[in-house]
Amino acid sequence: MSPLVDDFLGGKSGLLVAMGPTGSGKTHTVFGTARNPGIVPLTLQKIFSSTDESDTGTEPTRSFCLSMFEILCEGKAERIVDLLSDAADLVLQQSAIIKGLKEVDISNSMDAESLVSRGMLKRSTAATNANSESSRSQCIITLRAIHKNNDLQSEHPLGGSVLTIADLAGAERKKSTGNMGSRLLESNFINNTSMVFGNCLRALLDHQKNQKKTLEKHFKNSMLTRYLRDYLEGKKKMTLILNVKPGDDDYSDTSYLLRQASPYMKIRYTNFDDSSDLAPQKRSSVSLICQENKKKRKVQKPEVLTAEGNDSVDKSDDTKLSERDDFLNSELRRLSRSEEIMKNLFRALWAYSKQKLLESESTAKSLRELLSEKDIQIIELKKELNNLKSCSHEKFPVAERNDALSLGHAALSSASQSNQTHLGSSDVTADDFNLGTEFVVEEVSEELFPSYDCERSSANCEMEGKSVDCDISVTNSVDEQELNLRHLKTDESCTADAFGPECNVEKENIEIMVHVDDKEFDNSESFSEQTFAHDGGVTHGTSHLDYPSDQSLTELHTLPCTKSERASLSPHGCGKKAPMEQSEEELSSNIEVEDVQHYVDIKEVKHHDCPSSSQEASSDTEAVSSSQALVEQQGMGAGDKNPEELESVSGRCEPTVEKTIAEHDNDGQRPDKANDHASPQKKASTAPTKSCCQAAESTADVKENCPAEGIAADTKENRQAEGGIATDDKKEEGLCASKPSQKTKKPARRLLPMSAMMLKDFTGPHIDAVTDTKRVATVRPFRWVIHSC
Numbered sequence: 001m002s003p004l005v006d007d008f009l010g011g012k013s014g015l016l017v018a019m020g021p022t023g024s025g026k027t028h029t030v031f032g033t034a035r036n037p038g039i040v041p042l043t044l045q046k047i048f049s050s051t052d053e054s055d056t057g058t059e060p061t062r063s064f065c066l067s068m069f070e071i072l073c074e075g076k077a078e079r080i081v082d083l084l085s086d087a088a089d090l091v092l093q094q095s096a097i098i099k100g101l102k103e104v105d106i107s108n109s110m111d112a113e114s115l116v117s118r119g120m121l122k123r124s125t126a127a128t129n130a131n132s133e134s135s136r137s138q139c140i141i142t143l144r145a146i147h148k149n150n151d152l153q154s155e156h157p158l159g160g161s162v163l164t165i166a167d168l169a170g171a172e173r174k175k176s177t178g179n180m181g182s183r184l185l186e187s188n189f190i191n192n193t194s195m196v197f198g199n200c201l202r203a204l205l206d207h208q209k210n211q212k213k214t215l216e217k218h219f220k221n222s223m224l225t226r227y228l229r230d231y232l233e234g235k236k237k238m239t240l241i242l243n244v245k246p247g248d249d250d251y252s253d254t255s256y257l258l259r260q261a262s263p264y265m266k267i268r269y270t271n272f273d274d275s276s277d278l279a280p281q282k283r284s285s286v287s288l289i290c291q292e293n294k295k296k297r298k299v300q301k302p303e304v305l306t307a308e309g310n311d312s313v314d315k316s317d318d319t320k321l322s323e324r325d326d327f328l329n330s331e332l333r334r335l336s337r338s339e340e341i342m343k344n345l346f347r348a349l350w351a352y353s354k355q356k357l358l359e360s361e362s363t364a365k366s367l368r369e370l371l372s373e374k375d376i377q378i379i380e381l382k383k384e385l386n387n388l389k390s391c392s393h394e395k396f397p398v399a400e401r402n403d404a405l406s407l408g409h410a411a412l413s414s415a416s417q418s419n420q421t422h423l424g425s426s427d428v429t430a431d432d433f434n435l436g437t438e439f440v441v442e443e444v445s446e447e448l449f450p451s452y453d454c455e456r457s458s459a460n461c462e463m464e465g466k467s468v469d470c471d472i473s474v475t476n477s478v479d480e481q482e483l484n485l486r487h488l489k490t491d492e493s494c495t496a497d498a499f500g501p502e503c504n505v506e507k508e509n510i511e512i513m514v515h516v517d518d519k520e521f522d523n524s525e526s527f528s529e530q531t532f533a534h535d536g537g538v539t540h541g542t543s544h545l546d547y548p549s550d551q552s553l554t555e556l557h558t559l560p561c562t563k564s565e566r567a568s569l570s571p572h573g574c575g576k577k578a579p580m581e582q583s584e585e586e587l588s589s590n591i592e593v594e595d596v597q598h599y600v601d602i603k604e605v606k607h608h609d610c611p612s613s614s615q616e617a618s619s620d621t622e623a624v625s626s627s628q629a630l631v632e633q634q635g636m637g638a639g640d641k642n643p644e645e646l647e648s649v650s651g652r653c654e655p656t657v658e659k660t661i662a663e664h665d666n667d668g669q670r671p672d673k674a675n676d677h678a679s680p681q682k683k684a685s686t687a688p689t690k691s692c693c694q695a696a697e698s699t700a701d702v703k704e705n706c707p708a709e710g711i712a713a714d715t716k717e718n719r720q721a722e723g724g725i726a727t728d729d730k731k732e733e734g735l736c737a738s739k740p741s742q743k744t745k746k747p748a749r750r751l752l753p754m755s756a757m758m759l760k761d762f763t764g765p766h767i768d769a770v771t772d773t774k775r776v777a778t779v780r781p782f783r784w785v786i787h788s789c
């Protein structure tokens with residue numbers, strides 16, 4: 001308000017309008033209270049305080065008069081009510097002068113404030129839901145300054161600066177106010193006036209934005225805007241006060257008002273002539289005087305030209321030329337300066353864009369280099385990955401084959417060293433050892449990677465002839481160190497400890513039947529055990545075999561099984577049966593070996609060593625004995641053994657013995673473990689005495705005399721100590737079956753007819769096949785899988 005007051009005191013008119021929704025505090029802002037005076041009292045105080053200071057000691061040069069009125073609705077019409085007098089008929093004239101309005105001279109602020117207070121008492125208010133003392137009219141207070149020394153003032157008594165303060169009635173919502181009837185009509189009037197006032201401001205703003213757009217005369221639509229026309233046309237200075245309520249419920253009203261009024265800040269005061277604060281009538285008269293003077297000049301000008309003659313015309317032409325030249329020069333200077341500015345601007349833009357372009361190029365180049373490096377790295381990584389894949393595909397099978405070949409070579413070399421062993425028609429070649437070694441690998445794979453059993457079906461290796469064609473779909477490299485640790489190395493793994501009982505024997509069921517003539521019996525027990533240890537540790541065979549015929553034959557029947565096959569032959573299925581029943585069942589099964597080049601004859605061999613001994617005991621013993629048999633079959637390790645021992649062994653195995661391949665216990669325990677955990681009775685039963693073995697020349701004798709004196713359990717320690725022999729020399733010397741240190745050489749014996757019949761009863765018709773050395777048994781093709789890590 002202070003700028004308006006200053007302008008007012010400086011002779012300029014001004015307007016202050018408080019607008020906003022109902023109950024937002026417009027009246028409180030404008031008038032205030034006794035303790036908190038509003039704009040009007042403060043303005044009066046300022047005006048009279050400044051006037052008193054300037055007029056100190058002198059006669060006042062100006063006086064002030066105050067008028068106060070309201071515009072309210074009367075039905076559908078509007079009416080002006082003077083709040084300072086009881087005058088009834090007030091008329092708003094076209095010149096924005098209210099005819100009949102009383103102006104009260106004020107000499108000090110106190111009188112003015114009291115006068116305003118009395119006028120407020122007359123103002124029409126009413127209680128609404130939004131405001132208990134809601135204004136129902138537009139209240140306008142006018143202060144007019146009268147300059148006594150102004151010449152124009154004498155001509156126009158209403159002249160002078162005018163300060164107008166308007167307290168508008170706030171826009172109301174029917175929902176919030178709950179007005180009905182006359183209150184509702186008042187609300188419509190109030191809202192309409194507020195709308196017209198806003199339209200006038202928008203029209204002024206639009207006109208100021210675009211001068212070509214004519215200023216629409218919205219002010220005609222209400223009495224208030226007609227009275228404030230000069231302000232709404234931008235001819236006089238105007239200030240708006242926006243009152244809003246801070247409540248959450250008033251958010252919409254507040255938002256609407258602020259959005260509506262914010263553009264009004266761009267309205268500029270343009271009529272500078274208003275500084276004279278002339279009344280409209282005065283301005284019109286002044287303009288008329290000016291126009292008359294211009295017409296007089298136009299009429300006088302031709303007369304002057306005719307009197308002065310051509311000289312004056314020449315002078316005027318020169319003047320015009322000079323003015324034109326000056327104008328052109330100034331235009332040229334302006335254009336050249338603009339051109340220079342534009343050139344500099346373009347240079348700066350070009351330099352900036354060029355710098356940015358170079359930077360982007362360098363960035364792109366670095367990114368390209370980085371990308372190429374990454375590509376190279378990716379290619380290298382791919383190469384490494386391919387190498388790893390190829391290695392993983394090659395390494396494991398190669399390792400296996402190396403193992404197999406090494407074993408095969410070892411076997412062949414051992415066989416070459418053997419002086420006695422000849423393996424009949426089914427000579428075991430290196431491929432057999434390959435096979436055995438591959439069994440080992442399979443078992444090791446299972447042992448190492450039991451969780452990959454599901455992949456077994458995906459990879460299988462089929463033996464085709466003598467060659468093993470491995471089709472490994474998924475093969476990963478196995479760490480050699482781990483293999484070493486797990487005794488998978490060729491040299492280390494080919495020990496009984498490594499692959500004997502420790503291998504996963506419950507998953508593998510390799511049935512080996514060996515028929516060895518006592519003449520061709522090889523005493524390379526240690527090596528045989530070592531070799532059979534590669535067969536997954538599940539080796540079964542006769543330790544000492546005697547065959548009635550002179551034909552030396554060792555038949556190896558290997559039955560590496562797939563899982564399904566193992567299921568049928570596994571200890572789970574067979575372990576519950578008696579050993580003899582197992583042997584019969586297994587031997588009677590038509591085992592086919594289609595792809596194995598070397599066919600193995602199935603021989604039924606009777607084991608003369610305690611056939612009725614418990615299964616737990618026989619498994620170990622038979623494992624060792626089968627190892628021995630295989631060695632005998634291969635003729636390996638003959639040079640390492642004492643011929644006497646061999647002789648003794650062969651002597652002990654005179655009778656034809658049917659050897660069944662014992663199944664491992666269902667618990668999956670290693671044979672030695674099984675023995676360890678066996679009950680004392682079983683242990684006792686598996687420990688045949690010397691007398692028992694001597695007496696057990698026949699199966700019947702064995703069954704009767706040695707039920708509790710079976711073959712001594714083959715322990716790991718025993719095998720190690722004895723080089724693979726199942727019995728311990730020190731403790732179990734004299735035991736029949738697996739005692740290598742037996743010194744007595746027994747002559748070969750043949751089965752008595754009675755025993756042969758009994759054997760036939762036990763073994764079934766296959767006993768006849770013993771002599772059929774040429775019979776070729778077909779064994780199911782062996783499939784094995786290498787599990788990869």
Ligand SMILES: Nc1ncnc2c1ncn2[C@@H]1O[C@H](COP(=O)(O)OP(=O)(O)OP(=O)(O)O)[C@@H](O)[C@H]1O
Nearest residue numbers: 021022023024025026027028131133134135169170
């Ligand atoms: N700043 C404030 N301080 C104290 N009280 C206030 C203030 N503003 C408003 N009020 C109070 O709020 C109530 C409504 O104020 P006021 O009558 O001034 O609103 P209004 O905008 O004039 O409403 P209407 O448009 O209906 O006349 C009054 O009782 C007033 O005393």
